[in-house]
Amino acid sequence: MDPNTVKPESLAAQSLGWVDPITKAISPAIHASTTFIRDADNQYRNGRSYARADNPAFDQAEQLIAQLERGAQGALFASGMAAATAVFQALAPGDHVIAPKVMYWSLRNWLMNFATQWGLKIELVDMADPAAVRSALQAGRTKLVWIETPANPLWTVTDIAATAALAHAAGARVAVDSTVATPVLTRPLELGADLVMHAATKYLNGHSDLIAGVLVTKADDEFWKRVKTVRAQIGGTLGSFESWLLLRGMRTLYLRVRTASASAQRIAEHFAQHRHVETVLYPGLRDAPGHAVAARQMHGGFGGMLSVRTKGGEAAAIATAAHVQVWKRATSLGGTESLIEHRASVEGAGTPAPPDLLRLSVGIEHVDDLIADLEQALVRAHG
Numbered sequence: 001m002d003p004n005t006v007k008p009e010s011l012a013a014q015s016l017g018w019v020d021p022i023t024k025a026i027s028p029a030i031h032a033s034t035t036f037i038r039d040a041d042n043q044y045r046n047g048r049s050y051a052r053a054d055n056p057a058f059d060q061a062e063q064l065i066a067q068l069e070r071g072a073q074g075a076l077f078a079s080g081m082a083a084a085t086a087v088f089q090a091l092a093p094g095d096h097v098i099a100p101k102v103m104y105w106s107l108r109n110w111l112m113n114f115a116t117q118w119g120l121k122i123e124l125v126d127m128a129d130p131a132a133v134r135s136a137l138q139a140g141r142t143k144l145v146w147i148e149t150p151a152n153p154l155w156t157v158t159d160i161a162a163t164a165a166l167a168h169a170a171g172a173r174v175a176v177d178s179t180v181a182t183p184v185l186t187r188p189l190e191l192g193a194d195l196v197m198h199a200a201t202k203y204l205n206g207h208s209d210l211i212a213g214v215l216v217t218k219a220d221d222e223f224w225k226r227v228k229t230v231r232a233q234i235g236g237t238l239g240s241f242e243s244w245l246l247l248r249g250m251r252t253l254y255l256r257v258r259t260a261s262a263s264a265q266r267i268a269e270h271f272a273q274h275r276h277v278e279t280v281l282y283p284g285l286r287d288a289p290g291h292a293v294a295a296r297q298m299h300g301g302f303g304g305m306l307s308v309r310t311k312g313g314e315a316a317a318i319a320t321a322a323h324v325q326v327w328k329r330a331t332s333l334g335g336t337e338s339l340i341e342h343r344a345s346v347e348g349a350g351t352p353a354p355p356d357l358l359r360l361s362v363g364i365e366h367v368d369d370l371i372a373d374l375e376q377a378l379v380r381a382h383g
């Protein structure tokens with residue numbers, strides 16, 4: 001199978017069409033070895049010496065995700081956080097970094113604490129507003145612009161192409177946390193980004209049974225080498241079995257993401273005018289602030305994540321979550337099962353999540369069951 005001519009759905013379904021040359025197996029063996037033979041003349045011609053730095057168990061998953069993102073190379077990490085923080089750790093103390101005000105809270109916390117203590121100058125900006133990005137950029141001093149789109153938990157949309165053009169003009173790299181969009185809906189490298197990051201824990205694996213992260217680079221350049229060195233030396237390395245699980249999960253990526261997106265669109269439209277709902281936040285809604293940009297850079301759907309702000313404030317939101325039966329009350333996203341959570345309770349002080357907000361991760365159950373269950377939960381919560 002020629003990866004340059006077949007469609008990405010086919011690449012994912014067949015894990016690049018790989019067949020084991022010795023056993024003819026279509027699912028790869030799990031390489032558990034942590035160490036590799038050195039040649040008799042003291043060289044490592046095979047390219048591998050120790051599995052903290054690199055491991056044949058990574059090869060197919062890294063190649064597949066790189067191909068789906070149209071990048072030069074991929075690198076697996078032990079978690080989404082390990083992948084994201086490797087990018088920041090490849091910078092140097094004193095570097096200026098622009099990141100979104102609305103973003104995955106744990107990474108924002110790490111940036112404002114550890115990364116700041118280590119010497120990065122982190123500036124949080126409203127990334128939905130290109131003018132704000134333009135005025136925050138410091139030519140020659142800003143080294144990285146971090147984008148998350150759609151961004152947790154308000155699903156704010158950032159224009160990747162416009163932001164990348166501004167960043168590049170100032171000499172800064174652009175990295176995109178594309179966990180929610182996935183390569184099924186958006187390919188940030190084609191829009192001008194230099195790096196793409198995924199919490200592979202979410203849609204890429206898709207079954208809520210693995211913590212993993214991945215980076216894909218547009219170019220195999222010096223910065224990418226630094227990122228790989230961070231992985232090898234700090235040790236945020238994925239295990240062999242986990243790499244195998246991730247590859248298996250990615251086989252169904254396109255089916256899962258498309259089903260979740262179509263259902264999320266129906267759920268958003270259904271509850272947007274509901275008597276117990278204040279507002280629904282979802283980029284697929286025509287009147288959503290980021291809809292026009294999302295429609296340009298997302299193809300085939302607007303993702304499986306949305307938030308519902310209930311009437312009746314925090315108490316009504318928590319009571320609604322208490323009454324669901326099909327939806328599962330849990331954090332995380334991107335699995336086959338639909339999840340609901342009171343986001344402000346998860347994020348704590350400083351969260352941009354309003355107290356009446358429920359974050360929904362739509363899975364692949366029948367959409368009628370999801371709508372009926374949320375409907376009865378809202379009605380019971382509002383007594």
Ligand SMILES: Cc1ncc(COP(=O)(O)O)c(C=O)c1O
Pocket residue numbers: 079080081082084104107148152177179180198199200201211212213332333
């Ligand atoms: C958008 C986003 N980025 C990054 C992460 C971090 O991923 P992980 O939990 O695998 O470290 C998450 C986790 O929830 C996320 O939702």
